[in-house]
Amino acid sequence: MSEKLPAAAGNIADAYPEIWKAYAAFGKAISDAGPLDAKTRRLVNLALAIGGRSEGAAHSHARQALSEGLTKEEIKHVALLAMTTLGFPQGVAGLSWIKDVTD
Structure with missing residues (x-):
């Protein structure tokens, strides 16, 4: 389960797979709940x-x-806007x- 995850998240996913599954489902539900497209959601999450x-x-x-x-350039622009x-x-x-x- 944790092959694609950073170490800390992968450790949680391996140790508590049901919690990780619920957390991932929660994240998907939140992403699907609004009108923002995937690119905008990614940039907002980065911000x-x-x-x-x-x-x-x-x-x-x-x-x-x-x-x-x-x-x-798009990704770096988020940090510039943060300034x-x-x-x-x-x-x-x-x-x-x-x-x-x-x-």
Whole structure:
């Protein structure tokens, strides 16, 4: 089950498969609940990860964005936008997390 997941999430999925299954179903239900398209949802999730100061989630959403066909420029733009809302240091941190994956 955890072959495609980062280590920490994979460990949870392996140790608690029923919880992971429910969590994944919850995520799908949330994604399907609104009018946003997949690209917009991915960029919003990346922005939330940056705003929440979650390096691991930012890495994950940046990786998924690339695999879904988003460009490096589109992904990096999220961090640039974060600079005015979250502050320059947090935007720079977000950009560095994205570059960990894109560069």
